Every structure is written in structure tokens, then in C-alpha cells.
Amino acid sequence: MSIPIDLPTIWAFIIAFAVFVYVVMDGFDLGLGILFPLFPQKADRDVIMNTVAPVWDGNETWLVLGGGGMMAAFPLAYAVLMPALYTPMIAMLLGLVFRGVAFEFRWRTQKARNKWDLAFAGGSLVATLAQGIALGAILQGIHVEGRHYAGGWWDWLTAFSVLTGIALVIGYALLGATWLVMKTEGELRERAYHLTWVLLVAMLCAIGAVSIATPFLAVQYTQRWFAWPNIILTAPVPIAVAAVTALLLRALGNKNDHQPFFLTLALFGLSYAGLGISMYPYIVPQSITIWQAASPANSQIFMLFGVSILVPLILGYTAWAYWVFRGKVRPGHGYH
């Protein structure tokens, strides 16, 4: 499999980059929401919220870039995928509504605080599950006729999509737990360490299950991963997963507060690369390639100017915002 360097390929990597940045950045925000029920103490919850309150909005913006960028660069794929994923998409959007407003609302009321804590946890869980299900639904293939989605509104629901949904919930929870290890201290950090162990085992099981199930979805996936000479390129992925896992276990054993988060990001990166290997060059698996879906060159070039100048700038000031709010968050020392 050789990858040509042309505009659609560059844009495929840009969109993939935006979605990946979204997944890891909003991933730990959403993971905190998923873990919220396990931290019933108000003081703990205040700290957990305050670790992401200044940055969550920026994290979520990558989702808008992923969606908007896809409409701009691959309008046909956007037009086919969104109706196919209608129910998970609407569920995700509504989940994000509850999750997003909870950041401000829970500080605006005393007596009903639990209501918005529930909105934060429930919204995060629903949004994550919906994203994972959407991923599975894309991988398993979508019924396309002409330039339109041609399936029903429940086609997305299969055992495989439920599996990817659960896998993503576990993955985001692991990101959230390692984020807490890095950003908190004392008893809260200890419990986050404990959760990290449990979730890491679950995450490895989930990666294994999805990896085993994927080749059964379509013969193309099997060939992509196991046919000679592709296997030279694909074999390093599981080997790297094993290596990162070993490093992660060592970091947990040494009680290093920073490494687990970044090693979990690496695990996500490897899983994501695996997805890319499975899908390329399709943007709608087995039916629409990135070249078929691509916008005309002048649309892609027009945006490429903006992306090459603005994305480094965005990464710069986003890093600055994280730097401003660096360090451990202590009870009562919150930003709120």
C-alpha cells in the first residue's frame, strides 16, 4: 500500500489529525464525566471539574473543526455519514449540551447541584457511547446508493458498534483517570491510580476485542492487516501497543504522576493509527474513497492556506492556556 501525496491525502491527514486531537483532548474531559459517579464527595467533584474548567471549551472546538473541515474537504462523505449515523449523532449532541452547560450551571445553584452533576456524568457517558458507536457503525460499512445514504435509521446498531461504544467509554475513562493522577494529589490521586490499573486492563481487553472483531467485518480488513507484504507495515502496531503497555505498567509501579497520561495518549495514538490502516483510502469504508469524496482543488487549497498558518498558532495559544493553568489543582484552590 503506497500513499500518494496529493490534496485529498493531505486533507485526509488534516481531518484525521483534528479528530485525533479532539479524541484525546475532549477524551479526558468526557472521561472525567464518566468517572464522576465514582467520586461522590462534593469536594472531590469540585476539584475534578476545576482541572478542566478553563480548557474544555477549546478541547471541544476540535470536534467542530473535524465536522466543519469534513464538510468542506469531503462534502460527499459528510453528506453520507451524518444521516447514516443520525441517532448516535443527535444523542452525542444532546449529551454534549448537558455536559457543556454543567460546567457553569453547577456553580450557579446550591440546592440543585446534584442535578447538574448528573447532567455532567450522564451527558459525558451518552456522548462517549454515541461517538464509539458511530465509529463502529462506520467501520462495519454503510449502505450507499449514488450520492446518498440508502439505509434505515437503525442500521448503526449492531453488536460490533456496541462493542466499540463500550471500548471508547473505557478508553476515555482511562484518559480521565490518568489526567486526575497528573492534576490532583492526596487521596483523590490515590483513587485515580487505583482506577487506572483497573481501566488499563479493561482497555487492553477492549483493544483486543475490537482488533479480533474487525477482520471479520470485511475481507478487505483481513487483507490489509495480514496479507504479505502489508504485514511488514502492520505488525509493528501490536508490538508497539505491547511496548507502551509495559512502559505504562512501569510508570504506574513507580508512581510517576505524569507518564501514565502521556502513555495512555500513545495507546490512543496507536489504536487510531490502526483504524487509519484499516480504513485507508476509504472515508466511507468499502464505498467512497477520499478522492471520490474530495472537494474541488480550489476549495482544498483555499483552506490549506488557513490551516497551515492558523493551526500552529492555535496549538501555540492553546499550549499557553494549559501552561497558565498548569500544576496540581487543590481543594478550595479552584478557578471557580
Add this chain to the structure above:
Amino acid sequence: MFEGWDAVVLARAQFAFTMSFHIVFPAFSIGLASYLAVLEALWLATKREVYINLFNYWLKIFAVAFGMGVVSGIVMSYQFGTNWSSFADKTGPVIGPMMAYEVLTAFFLEAGFLGVMLFGLERVGPRLHFVATLMVAIGTLISAFWILSANSWMQTPTGYAVNADGQFVAADWLKVIFNPSFPYRLVHMVLAAYLTTSLVVGGVGAWHLLRDQHLAGPRVMFSMAMWMATLVAPIQILAGDQHGLNTLEHQPAKVMAMEGHFQSHKDGAPLILFGWPDQREAKVKYAIEVPKLSSLILKHSLDAPLAGLDTVPRENWPPVPITFWAFRIMVGLGFLILGLGLLSLLMRWRGMMYQSPLLHRFAVLMGPAGFIAVLAGWITTETGRQPFTVYGLLRTTDSASPLAAPAVGSSLIAFIIVYFAVFTAGVIYILRLMAQPPHPGEQGPTKDLPARAAGITPAAGAAVEGAR
């Protein structure tokens, strides 16, 4: 449920519903972000405590409103794909890049600096904090630029070609972005946002002045807001008039619907003040009209001929009653805002600015007027360009996703339930914040609750004190 319903009608209802909820938040936060930047600049320049108190007071309200704008906005950006996939496929190459630029130049700027603006004063110091506030304010304006450009292109498409797949593609990006209606729409909407915010700020100030005329914060905010209304309302009426003339040139059927002109008039068209437009019978019942005034306004000549909807094929008519009445609500409120501005000017001149319960009651009553006017204005322009999504080129019925009615009906109900529950709570929280007057030593979102007031490091606190 929803078997036998028209899926496109449901999708339109869902878009109208989610859009109407969304638009009020940006309309408010565009103006409020600029107001916050002005307040912080005044504080930095004069070191007067009243300005930082007002800044912190409005910052808390901004945080709640902005959050609601963000979450309802993400829904909008994905709805193009979920519910209007044919539209997304056909216009993606033109509209998509504009929205991508909105994300890259505006959303990231707002979101990246919002955290510092809300929580970072002690961490970065007053000057860098002001930069953050400024970036958020500039971000809201850049966002308005791109999204109004995209909307305007749908109303007055230029600079495009159509490719073999039936997609619109850009032939000239400058003509796409600076399409004929864009400058007018941008000015009209940004002024509307500023007016909306000034009415809210003025209404809140007046509410507290009605209780105590001597409160420093309410006095300052009321005076600032009334200057804004006084100066901007006449400019807005002028801008609206110019926007209308531009619409007459590019979307005549919309103006015909706004005016209720079913028939053409050869020598001078009347201005129909009120009446009941009957779309089926193609006439305005119970019309109260001023002869020839419409020709005077639109053509600057009493006897100028003016075409009516009878010159437009019936399948291309917009829904006249909605367009007609939404337009009248917007214009009526515009003149009421002008009236409030003039009354405040009179009271200011007579030295009664803070002592006139009449003025204060009027201002409280007008507090939400901007929101209603903005909604009415958008309903006018979006209903008036029907039955097209890309004016004259792509029909709304050809833009929708291939979804079954039960799918769209279910999501519509879910949106209605969730939006009413969530945004009602948000509005109540905002009203609760507004019900308190700004206090001396007002705190921002950083430490507004006693339980969390302990976390300021002495050095940073001293820096802020020093800056005062």
C-alpha cells in the same frame, strides 16, 4: 409516531427551533464581549473600582450565556450533515471552507482565551488578562463575519460555478465571501447584537436604579447603555433601510412578502401598515395603508412602479404572512428602541437620568426587546428567501437528508424537551445573577462562592490590588 408526516417539514421545524434558541446567545455574547473589553479598558485606564466591579458582574453572566451559545452552536454545525445532507453535499465546497475558517479564526480564539478571561486574572496579571478579553471579543466579531458571509452567500450567491456532480464550487473566492448582501447583513447584525446587549445592560441598570438611585454600578451601566442605544438605534434604522434596498435588488420576492404586495402597482405602491395577508387568495385583508409611501421608501419616488408577487411564479412564493408580520415586529421594536434612546437623551439633558422612574420602567420593559427584534429579523430574512436554501438555485425540498419522518420527528421532540429544560434553567440562573446589583468588591467567576474564596495566592492577589 410521525408516520405519514412530511420529513422535510419536520427537519425545517427542527432547524428553525434549534436555530432560534441558538441565535439569542451569540447575539448577546457578541455585544457583551465587546462591552466587557470596554469595561476592562476603562478600569485599566482609570483604575476606578466601579469598572472592575461591573466587569466581574457581567463576566459571570457572560460565562453562563457563552456556554449555552457554544453547546447550541455545535448542534447547528452538525445539523447541516445530519438533516440537510443534500445541501451539505452540493454546497460543501463553497460554504464548508467559510465555516472551517470560522472555526480556525474565531472559535479557537474565543475558546483558547476564554479560560484565561474567566479564571486567569490572578495568574496572568491585568494586562495580559485584558489581551485575553480582547481576543474573546475579537473572536466573536470574526465569527459573525464568517457565518454571515456564508448565510449571505446562500441568499445572494455569486462567484460560483456548478460542477459535473451538481455541486456548487467557487469560481472566485472574493466574490463568494463578499457577495452582494454580505456587507449589509454584517453591519445590520453586529449593530443588532450591540443594541441587544445595550438594552439588557440598560434594563438591568434601570431595574436596580428603580430600587436605589444612588448605586454607583447601576448608574454607570445605565448611562453607558443608554448612550449606546441613543447613538446606535438611528444608525441601525439607516442600515436596515439600506439592507432592505439591497434585498429589493437581489431578492425582490422577499421584499414583496415583507410589504404584503401581492399585486403589482404601476403608479405608486401603497405602504401597508397592518393587515392580514391571505396567501391563498393572494391579497391582504383588512389592510390599513398609506398610498404611494412604499414606492417613496423603496424607490424614492411617489409614482414609481413596483412589481408584486403576481410577477413571481406561485411555487416560488415565500410564506407571506410570517414574513410580513415578523418584519413589522422587528421594525416596530426598532422605533421603540429609538424612542427609548431619545427619551434617555432628554432626561440626560435635563439632569434626570438617574431620577426618572418613567425612563427606568421603560428601559426595564425594553430589556428583552433586542432578542425579540433579532429573532423577528432572522425570521423575516430566512422565511422570505424560501422556498430556496441557495436563492433561486437550490430548493429547500431538494436539500434535506434521506431520512424517514419518525427519525426526524423523534429528534425534534428530544431537542424541544432538552432545550426547554436546559436553557430555561440557564436563563433563570442569569436572571438570578441580574437580580443582585453589582457590589463593591464584586468577584468574577473565580471566587464567587465563599467555600472557594480561599484559593488566591497572596502574591497574585497583591498584584491585582496594586493594579487597582
